Amino acid sequence: MAEKVKLSKLKVGQEGSVTSISSAAGSVLKKRLLDMGCVAGCKIKVKKLAPLGDPVEITVKNYSLTLRKQEADAIEVEIQ
Numbered sequence: 001m002a003e004k005v006k007l008s009k010l011k012v013g014q015e016g017s018v019t020s021i022s023s024a025a026g027s028v029l030k031k032r033l034l035d036m037g038c039v040a041g042c043k044i045k046v047k048k049l050a051p052l053g054d055p056v057e058i059t060v061k062n063y064s065l066t067l068r069k070q071e072a073d074a075i076e077v078e079i080q
Helices: 027-035 067-071
Strands: 004-006 017-022 043-049 056-060 063-067 075-079
Touching: 017 027, 027 067, 063 067, 067 075
Parallel strands: none
Antiparallel strands: 004 075, 017 043, 017 075, 043 056, 056 063
């Protein structure tokens, strides 16, 4: 069984599939993440991580996206 964690917990090079976006993040952030392609089932790969873990650069649908740690905490992924 695959492990489910927050996106902010992944290390550089790890991949996962989005399982959900927390509604506690707020409706504006949730809509923005969905608009950027972070939908259920989509593949995400962590490309870069700042020294203190904020921000995190990911690859979503063949493009790079940089998120704050708070935004990455709202995304739950299933590790591949």
